[in-house]
Amino acid sequence: MPDRSYLDWPFLEDRHRDHAKALDDWAGDLGSVDHHDTDAACRDLVAKLGADGWLQPTAVDPADPNPLDVRTLCLSRETLARHDGLMDFAFAMQGLGTGALSLFGSKAQQDEWLPLTRTGKAISAFALTEPQSGSDVANSTMTATDDGDAWVLDGQKTWISNGGIADVYTLFARTGEGPGAKGLSAFVVPADTPGLSIAERLQTIAPHPLATLQFDGARLPKSALIGAPGQGFKIAMSVLDVFRTTVAAAGLGFARRAFDESLSRVAAREVQGKPLSELQMVQGHIADMALRVDAAALLVYRAAWTKDSGAPRVSREAAMAKLYATDEAQKVIDAAVQLHGGDGVKSGEVVERLYREIRALRIYEGASDVQKVIIARQTMGA
Template sequence: MADRSFLDWPFFEPRHRELSAALEAWCAVHLPVDHGDVDAACKALVAALGQAGFLRHSGADADEALDVRSLCLIRETLARHDALADFAFAMQGLGMGAVTLFGSEAQRAWLEKTRSGRAIAAFALTEPGAGSDVANTATLAERAPGGWRLSGEKTYISNGGIADLYLIFARTGEAPGARGLSAFLMPADSAGLTIAERIEVIAPHPLARLKLDGVMLPDAALIGRPGEGFKIAMSVLDVFRPTVGAAALGMARRGLDEALARVRRPRAGGGTLADHQIVQGHLADMAVRVDAAALLVYRAAWTKDMGAPRITREAAMAKLYATEAAQEVIDTALQLHGGDGVRHGSAVEALYRDIRALRIYEGASDVQRVVIARSVLG
């Protein structure tokens, strides 16, 4: 079992330790799942996580705040057992983050469905010409009788094709650039919404390119006020970026565990790989990276839970370091496995594919460096 001594750190309360233990026990029975049919696996995972009660942490009641430490603990634990389970949980939170933080009472009715696992959510921000640069969003939302008409494309949308509800960001034109964006809730059965392409990537996830051809949405679909879309998107990412670091941390812990099991294995000629100082040096570096990532992730989560209005710097540091460190830890774990490390279906081979995307989505590593540098310079 992975090291759990970090739960004794002062970042956590008894309820966090209880949550971690309960989820660990659930994972031991239910994970990993068969990834042969990714869509079916994700739908089943959402339903199972909802039935078990863990999805209630993906949103918050109107009079409560999201518990970011719980979000991070859940993502770390799920990612250590099964990256697809982490994905299924994470998208329920990210997809409904704007509703949790800014949604109206009517919009919050969707939270009852996503938190129970009866509906699947998606976060649709990225476009073919606007990835990390949200200000270049080109999807248009134009005023129409009784609401808004949306036209454009979104791409690399997680849960695209299986979601029941999409959070869509579109240009409403109140001001140039980022200040002219708005956020909308768009049901998957909206007329004019089509799945233009299903996208396959190195680690199995349901991804799609969406085409919006005159999708009509009522005024009630608008989250907040016109022109607040960028603020809403950044507020959501501010909360969920540390959880990406937590997922990377879970994968790194699994990589370290797999490496330890490998190097302790008796060899035909006697002794173990762990007897060699060069191997011990690799293990030391891996352990340091894991603990440093954990400190940054849970510092960010604790800071937000203590009432900080924004944790932009802390979140960027957590995501940047944890994802980059996890890549290094997993790469070393694969190296220590030798040829078995690249055998398709091995644990470290799967981790090697799973970790790579985390350095890109929700703000690529270089974007996080810019965010951190601006904070330091400011």
């Protein structure tokens, strides 16, 4: 029986516990996900998650003044990731893609898009990364030129999750109010905007819908601006401040699944007439895995609880959670592969899939080395 004792931790309330248990049951009833056509799988998952109400926490209800609940987002990602990486991906991108609208969007923008994304009737995406800038958001070069009654977009975005299947993109471009981070603005961009095209579909070791977007004179109405000109960097960092902790939760979900698979394996597999679980070396692996899982969970839900408790920024806490949970999940999954022996690298096995899934989490929404820089600067500046 998988460990669920963490649901009783004081970081969580009864509504969180009820949500996690109900979503776990739903995901289990959904069964296996077909990974052969990831575009179709993600469209199907978004539609099912939306139809059954599970996407409601991904965006604020314009009629509800309450902010995004980070603990619910984290529990959702952890639970879905434990079942399947594409389930988590489909859920997560609905939140990240509309995070700027939830936090800074106008009423008209929210009314137009959030009811659609929260019900799975529209797929969203977050277009921040550029070919030359990566995690260095302030170095973005894509431009949005003020042309009287419109903004004109020119440039490229790459490694965009849901690129090619999204109905709407939150996009960041340089409007020139100042140098570096001071000159960026945020926009809501419908996928059918003339001048927007898919330059390349990107393939990775754990397939997900990813693309490079090309903008050639794409015209947007002035109402497409999110917030004020020059606020783009602030908006992007505020969104990441919420959703970076959820990446850690997804890594935690992968680690929990690997740990559960390993416990079943060492109990059932015999070596020289004894279960693997009786070998001290194996017990050492299990102890290390248990420690890494619990320590990661404590950092994840501390960060989520801190944000939900009203902290304006949780950059340090979120960076610690993201760095530790994803790096340690990699170690837990590697140990799971080792404990499974040859079966651990057999295509189609659960731990083999987890081994491919976990690697990207240590890169996107700020690579592990970037998280170390954030932690150091926040600590020394405290």
